[in-house]
Amino acid sequence: MTQVAVLGCGTMGQTHAHAYKNIEDVHVVAVCDIxxxxxxxxxxLLEADYYSQAEALFSKASFDVLDICLPTYLHKEYALLAMKQGKHVFCEKPIALSLEDAKEMIDCARQYDVYFSVGHVVRFFPPYRQATSLMEAGKIGIPRLIRTSRNQAFPPWSWEHWYQNTEKSGGPEVDLMIHDFDWIIHYFGKVERVYAKNLGEHLPDQRHCLCILRLANGAMAHVEGSWALPKGSEFRTTYEIVGTEGQLCYDSTHDAPIKTEISNDLSHPVHHENPMYGGMNPYEAELRAFYDTVIHGNPLQVTGEQALEALEVALAAVESARTGESVTLGRATK
Ligand SMILES: NC(=O)c1ccc[n+]([C@@H]2O[C@H](COP(=O)([O-])OP(=O)(O)OC[C@H]3O[C@@H](n4cnc5c(N)ncnc54)[C@H](O)[C@@H]3O)[C@@H](O)[C@H]2O)c1
Known part of the structure; x- marks a missing residue:
């Protein structure tokens, strides 16, 4: 039985914990949160030991895999610590805040011969998977234009408001839009050039970015990411993919007929549910895919190198918005 420790039990640590409840052959033996x-x-929930300090977790608990659900600026420190002890690492996205840090993590995993994956979960969301299958079946011809949006109110839940600090979260480009950057790169091809505009940091609780990507195969993508919606707004993602023979469209607010609105302090009091939808929770699917690698040696579905590539696009968007110039890629990841 593969033994796992979960580091960080905030929003994502809890999400992973619920997914682990359903995964056979994997036992969470320890969790840690300050x-x-x-x-x-x-x-x-997991009948696991609790540690309040990562140092104690590392010195006392015995485990094979570290699942890192810490604020982004702490990913590298604990990923390296675990890898150097021969532990496999699953790390929440974004991999890190700089290309240098991301490369160090990838190199360390290689050096210590451990598996390393990053939580680019959008690839595991059924509507995004379904789009891929339809495109692979040739339904819309050759994709030429991709338009995505991922919009929400500012995430208010974080420990010590770390999302508000761009040096800790990377802002919406690195934290939020990276989901779509990863999906676009993975399914539509390499990004060559990035041009972006954002709202800047004048309003700390309202960040918004519009980004245009030119892909190496000639396709174009328009990616919108927002932390600027009013408090309490529902989280919404959309895509439109226009091909040479048709188009695919998706809106997350249209796929579920049951709407619940709960009065609480969270930013997502509105939830939609689809009673017809029996698909697997995407967080469970991404973790299952990782453990298929750890246990059965299947190829990793999300590699550190892919996470680095998505980060490069996100950082280029930040740079482009700052300078007003487009950014040509390809140099940093070589
Ligand atoms: N895949 C997704 O859909 C998704 C969604 C949200 C966030 N994320 C990512 O997940 C990561 C965590 O985000 P979150 O929203 O869960 O943050 P959070 O603030 O809700 O949770 C982080 C937790 O880490 C704990 N912590 C901080 N320092 C610690 C330390 N040194 N040792 C032990 N515990 C410590 C905090 O107490 C907190 O409970 C981030 O990288 C974020 O970008 C991914």
Whole structure:
């Protein structure tokens, strides 16, 4: 049985914990969060030991895989620590905040011969998977134009408001739009050039970015990411893919007829559910895919190199918005 430790029991640590409940052959033996009120409920859910300090987790617990759900600026430190002890690492996206840090993580995984994957979960969301299958079946011909949006209110839940600090979260380009950058690169091809405009940081709780990507195969993508919607707005993602013979469109608010609106302090009080939808939770699917690699040696579905590529596009968007110039890619990842 593969033994796992989950580091960070905030929003994503809890999401992973619920997914682990359904995954056979994997046993979460330990969880760690500096906040007891976050760590203990997760330890109870998974019947795992609770640690309040990562140092104690590393010195006392025995595990094969570290699942990192910490704020982004802490990913590298703990990924390296785990890899150097021969542990496989699953790390939430974005891989890191700089290309140098990401490369160090990838190199370390290679040096210590451990598996390393990053939570680019959009690839596992059914509507995004379905688009890929339809395109592979030739339904819309050759994709030429991709338009995505990923819009929400500012994430208010974070520990010490780390999302608000661009040096810790990377802002919406690196934290949010990276989901679509990864999906676009993976399914439509390499990005050659990036041009972006954003709202800047004048309003700390309202960030918004519009980004145009030119792909190496000639296709064009228009990616919108927002943390600027009013507090309480529902999270919404969309795509339109225009091909030489047709188009595909998706809107996350249209795929589920049941709407619940809960009064609470979270930014997502509105939830849509589809009673017909029996698909697997995408977070469970991404973790299952990773453990298929760890346990059965299947190829990694999301590699560190791919996560680095998505980060390069996200950082180029930040740079383009800052300078007003387009950014040509291809140099940093070589
Ligand atoms: N894949 C997705 O859909 C998705 C969604 C949201 C966030 N994320 C990513 O997941 C990561 C975590 O984000 P979050 O929203 O869960 O953040 P969060 O603030 O909700 O949770 C982070 C947790 O880490 C704990 N923590 C901080 N420092 C620690 C330390 N040194 N040792 C132990 N615990 C520590 C905090 O107490 C907190 O509970 C980020 O990289 C974020 O970008 C991914």
């Amino acid at each position: 906040r007891k009120e976050k760590g203990i409920p997760v330890s109870e």
